[in-house]
Amino acid sequence: MSDDVAQSGDAKSSAVLAGWSEALSVGSTVLDEDHRAFFDLATMLHNLDGAQDIDLIIQSSLSVLDEYILGHFLREEKAMRKVNYPRMAEHVLRHRRFQARVRAIAHEYSQGSKAVVEGLPDLVAEWLREHILRDDMQYKNWINDRVVDDRPLVFLAMEAEG
C-alpha cells in the first residue's frame, strides 16, 4: 500500500523523495555520480525545515543547482556529440526546458516569492528520475566513461558559460 503512495508522483510534497539506485545507472560512473549529486541536493533541500539561515541556504543551493545543471548537461552533451548520438537534439531540448524552469524559480525566489521553492526538491528529484529512465537510458549503449569528460562539475559549468 505504501508503495502506491510513494509512486503516485503527483503528491505536492511526498514524504520520501526519489533517490538514486542501481536501477538508474546509465553506464558511466561519472554521469551516475552527477545524478547522485542532484538527488543529494534535492534531499538536502527537502529536509531544511527548521534550519537556521534558511534563506541563505536556499540561495546558495539554487546557485549550486544552476552549476550542476550547467556542468552536468554539458558533460552529457559533449559525450553525445563525441559518439554522434542520433537523438541528441530532443535530449538537449529537454535539458534546456528544465534549466529554464529552474532558472525561473530561482529568479522568482530572488524577487521575493519565497514560496516558489516549496516544490523544488520534488521537481528536481522527479524530473531527474523520469529523465534518466526515459531519456538518459537511451544513450546507455552509446556512452561510457571513455567518452565522458570527467573533470569536476565546476569546470564544466564554467565551460558551459563560455
Ligand SMILES: [Fe+2]
Ligand atoms: Fe540528460
